[in-house]
Amino acid sequence: MNKKFVLGIYDDEDVLLSAIENIRAAGTKIYDVFSPYPVHGIDDVLGIKRSRLPIVAFFCGLFGTSFALWMQIWMLGFDWPMIIGGKPHIALPSFIPVTFELTVLCAAFGMVITFFIVSKLKPSLRVNVFDKRSTDDKFVMAIEIKEGVTDLSALNNLLRSNGAIEVNEKEVIK
Amino acid sequence: MTEERLIISRKTNNKFFLMIAIGVVLLIAGIIFMALGGGADHGEGHGEATAAGHEAASWAKRLFVNLWLNNVYFTGIALIGTFFVAVQYVAYAGWSVLIKRIPEALSYYLPIGAVVMLVVFLFGGHDIFHWTHEYLYDVNDPRYDPIIAGKSGYLNFWFFLIRMVVFFALWILFFNWLRRTSINEDIHGGTSYYHKSIRISAIFLVIFGVSSSMSAWDWVLSIDTHWFSTMFGWYVFASWFVSGLAATTLTVIILKQNGYLKHVNSNHLHDLGKFVFAFSIFWTYIWFSQFVLIWYANIPEESIYFLERLSGSDGKYTWIFFFNLLINFAFPFLVLMTRDAKRQMIMLKIVTIAILIGHWFDFYLMMMPGTLRGDAGLGFIEIGTALVFLGVFLLTFTKGLTKASLVPVNHPFLEESVHHHV
Numbered sequence: 320m321n322k323k324f325v326l327g328i329y330d331d332e333d334v335l336l337s338a339i340e341n342i343r344a345a346g347t348k349i350y351d352v353f354s355p356y357p358v359h360g361i362d363d364v365l366g367i368k369r370s371r372l373p374i375v376a377f378f379c380g381l382f383g384t385s386f387a388l389w390m391q392i393w394m395l396g397f398d399w400p401m402i403i404g405g406k407p408h409i410a411l412p413s414f415i416p417v418t419f420e421l422t423v424l425c426a427a428f429g430m431v432i433t434f435f436i437v438s439k440l441k442p443s444l445r446v447n448v449f450d451k452r453s454t455d456d457k458f459v460m461a462i463e464i465k466e467g468v469t470d471l472s473a474l475n476n477l478l479r480s481n482g483a484i485e486v487n488e489k490e491v492i493k
Numbered sequence: 494m495t496e497e498r499l500i501i502s503r504k505t506n507n508k509f510f511l512m513i514a515i516g517v518v519l520l521i522a523g524i525i526f527m528a529l530g531g532g533a534d535h536g537e538g539h540g541e542a543t544a545a546g547h548e549a550a551s552w553a554k555r556l557f558v559n560l561w562l563n564n565v566y567f568t569g570i571a572l573i574g575t576f577f578v579a580v581q582y583v584a585y586a587g588w589s590v591l592i593k594r595i596p597e598a599l600s601y602y603l604p605i606g607a608v609v610m611l612v613v614f615l616f617g618g619h620d621i622f623h624w625t626h627e628y629l630y631d632v633n634d635p636r637y638d639p640i641i642a643g644k645s646g647y648l649n650f651w652f653f654l655i656r657m658v659v660f661f662a663l664w665i666l667f668f669n670w671l672r673r674t675s676i677n678e679d680i681h682g683g684t685s686y687y688h689k690s691i692r693i694s695a696i697f698l699v700i701f702g703v704s705s706s707m708s709a710w711d712w713v714l715s716i717d718t719h720w721f722s723t724m725f726g727w728y729v730f731a732s733w734f735v736s737g738l739a740a741t742t743l744t745v746i747i748l749k750q751n752g753y754l755k756h757v758n759s760n761h762l763h764d765l766g767k768f769v770f771a772f773s774i775f776w777t778y779i780w781f782s783q784f785v786l787i788w789y790a791n792i793p794e795e796s797i798y799f800l801e802r803l804s805g806s807d808g809k810y811t812w813i814f815f816f817n818l819l820i821n822f823a824f825p826f827l828v829l830m831t832r833d834a835k836r837q838m839i840m841l842k843i844v845t846i847a848i849l850i851g852h853w854f855d856f857y858l859m860m861m862p863g864t865l866r867g868d869a870g871l872g873f874i875e876i877g878t879a880l881v882f883l884g885v886f887l888l889t890f891t892k893g894l895t896k897a898s899l900v901p902v903n904h905p906f907l908e909e910s911v912h913h914h915v
Contacts, residue, residue, distance in 0.1 A: 360914055369832075373831070373832070404791070412781075415781060416785075
């Protein structure tokens with residue numbers, strides 16, 4: 320299935336931010352914006368919801384904590400009890416460093432792996448670069464054209480009146 | 494950017510005076526209770542203790558220890574004010590410019606702290622510090638203590654006094670210097686004041702690094718003269734720092750809720766919240782690092798410190814020992830974990846108040862077992878002294894806040910702070 324996009328090219332961060340606001344206010348849905356570097360505040364104007372990754376991190380951390388405690392209590396308390404330094408078999412203070420480390424490890428790895436899965440990042444991934452200049456010095460705003468729409472002059476005008484230096488069309492083969 | 498002046502109404506000031514008055518009344522009531530024998534909060538068992546040949550602590554001793562406890566706590570918060578501002582300067586920080594006048598004004602308590610510290614040490618030194626007794630150093634005395642005598646090169650009356658005076662002199666000097674530069678910047682403008690502030694801050698941080706550690710050994714660690722811990726300077730610093738951050742955050746919120754600090758928004762609160770969150774974890778890290786090594790090695794001369802707190806004095810301190818961890822670690826850790834909590838005033842308010850109370854108990858736990866032992870309590874004397882100190886602290890702090898604009902109008906990073914976004 321082919322998809323058609325109109326690309327608005329911008330060369331100024333502030334112009335881009337106000338253009339996004341105006342275009343969204345005009346009722347046009349923006350597919351995505353590509354930028355050479357993270358633009359401050361762009362998530363808010365694009366209306367992107369905050370990531371739920373921290374929730375994943377919390378539960379992965381919780382898993383790490385419980386796993387570490389269970390592992391140490393079971394190993395040192397039940398499976399193979401040993402007297403170490405005259406301490407009781409289940410000596411909680413000595414379990415804390417390992418528990419801490421495993422909490423951090425599980426939270427970090429869990430977060431990274433979840434991120435890869437959710438955003439479908441995998442070695443075989445092919446990415447369509449709409450305009451190569453978005454990796455250098457231009458900001459590219461992509462707007463998907465609905466099927467059947469042929470007259471793009473209104474969209475063209477909207478983009479240009481909001482400071483786009485160029486408006487292109489691009490067809491992407493999925 | 495326009496100036497913003499804080500006005501403390503007569504009514505607010507009267508509230509602070511009322512706080513002091515209630516504190517004094519409670520204090521006197523507590524002293525009378527104790528002087529009449531017993532005292533409400535540790536009445537039972539008192540007679541038996543005396544019968545067993547154990548001399549109960551006098552009301553004067555309890556008063557001096559309480560004065561010392563509160564003064565160390567509030568002096569720490571005051572000192573952290575200048576430390577925080579200095580760190581922001583050295584880090585070329587922009588976000589904190591809008592709130593920098595608040596930690597700056599915290600330090601106005603320092604001169605009072607110096608005077609109280611000096612007076613309490615001169616008059617109550619024997620009650621607080623075992624090592625100040627002359628007989629410990631006399632070989633011919635039966636009470637001669639070779640361990641304490643071995644420390645006399647560092648831990649002697651004059652050197653202790655000199656250190657105290659020098660530290661306070663340096664802190665007050667640098668506080669005034671930074672504050673004056675900042676106010677001159679308001680009046681004259683230009684970046685020269687900013688660059689000067691960075692140089693002053695850098696020197697202050699070096700001095701602070703040494704003096705905060707040494708003052709922790711002197712004022713807190715030397716109470717338990719036989720015991721030692723290389724973590725202790727850090728431990729007291731962590732406790733001071735998180736309390737200072739909590740005090741700053743709480744003040745920002747209260748000022749904001751009263752219509753001041755118009756440009757401060759949830760982004761600034763978020764950063765302050767992160768600071769409070771991070772440093773309550775830092776404190777726990779230091780706490781645990783100190784505890785686990787001593788627990789693991791289990792050397793009597795080291796573990797006595799924790800035994801006194803966990804099970805000593807008939808378990809008097811046991812609940813504070815665990816309460817300390819709960820309120821200073823578990824509570825802020827779980828409550829401030831989410832982003833939303835750090836951006837909401839009500840959450841930050843609850844947590845910062847909890848931390849301020851929690852770290853008062855932290856200092857209580859550091860000082861009481863070594864001084865009053867089984868005779869410590871939480872009665873009229875403790876609450877009264879704390880109220881008096883809080884009242885005096887708030888009076889000087891708010892007076893300091895009114896002395897200059899709440900917005901440092903000519904700070905070069907002011908615009909950056911106004912547009913701060915996280």
